[in-house]
Amino acid sequence: MGINRRDWLRQSLLASATMLVAGPHAAQGCASERSKELREKDDLILLNWNENPYGPSDVAVQAVNDAMKYANRYPDEVVNELKQKLADKNGLKxxxxxxxxxxxEVLSLLGQHVGLQKGEIVSPYPTFPxxxxxxxxxxxSIKRVGLDTDDRIDLDKVLDAISDKTKMVFICNPNNPTGTELLTEDLRSFCRRVPENVLIAMDEAYVEYSNAxxxxxxxxxxxxxPNLIIVRTFSKTYGLAGLRMGYAVSNVRNIQALRDRHLGSEIAAGWPPLVAASASLDDPEFINMCVAKNAEGKQIVYDAYDRWGVKYNPSSTNFIYARDDRFEKDLVAKMKKKGILITKWPDMTQHVRVSIGKPEHMRLFVETVEEFLV
Ligand SMILES: Cc1ncc(COP(=O)(O)O)c(C=O)c1O
Known part of the structure; x- marks a missing residue:
């Protein structure tokens, strides 16, 4: 994919310093505020960052506890074990x-890669930023391509937007914040039509929740x-958002190029996230349970929205994106006063996004939000 090494290190250091000081969510201006609230009040209902209310699985917790006795050793073996498991599951190496x-981390590396070439990223919008x-x-430079009238990514429009300057297209499927999903066959044919000199960054953070x-x-x-890079996370269905484990999947050349520019190395995460992720892969029942409970939680919100005539996108994720015409102004702030955190997405001021918690959280969400119907 011809990743350009020029200036990479300087830029990466700058960006990483920003991450260290602020954390990825601080870019959205809310990380420290929420951490403070979390520490101060255990009974807040967190429906704002699409976390998994059931995670981590018991086997992951056990694996982390067991791993502590090896904390004096570098975790190379478990890096290899986790990659071998991922490879076996996906028929890859x-x-x-x-x-x-x-x-x-993968998303930031990919963004920087294009930025250093002063290239263009084509992306549907709104999406995960x-x-x-x-x-x-x-x-x-970013070329943003609007969604279709059903808030779905318009793949033809994305293809049309690709120019000589385009170095990467970014596709998040299912998409955050809209919760919509593309048909597998449409996406496959899109990927085959993107020119080979343009990287495809495919963010599959919510794939386990999707219909497909x-x-x-x-x-x-x-x-x-050769131009496809898949981006995956253990933060969502695996319930490991606070342990930090994600990965890129691509051909060996691209992976090597990313590894060359990745500050630290794969052992940087340390034992806890590595063993938790590895153990979680052996616990498919936990994932099935999370997906099923998530569907139950979504149904509670769909039923209420249908009753009230709130327009929403049927969701292929663990959150629901709805138009807020039926709600009082400042719904997010009003809900916060009641101890329930939800989100308004920057640039999408007419929508609210609610993450799916346990069914009891969603019933409380429904009861509370009903007070703010107009
Ligand atoms: C679409 C998408 N991609 C990536 C991420 C980042 O997740 P993490 O860094 O925890 O793997 C998120 C988090 O909300 C997301 O919604």
């Missing part, structure tokens, strides 16, 4: 994987398409 501290933000900071499930993953194209 360990060398097709790069492990990172959450998928945020990390790759675009890091790209812009490093010098990329893992069958909808574009990982199956990694051996076929």
């Amino acid at each position: 360990p060398a097709n994987f790069l492990l990172t501290a959450g998928s945020t 990390t790759a675009l933000r890091f790209g812009e900071r490093a010098g990329a 499930g893992l069958k909808g993953s574009m990982i199956s194209l990694v051996n076929e398409l």
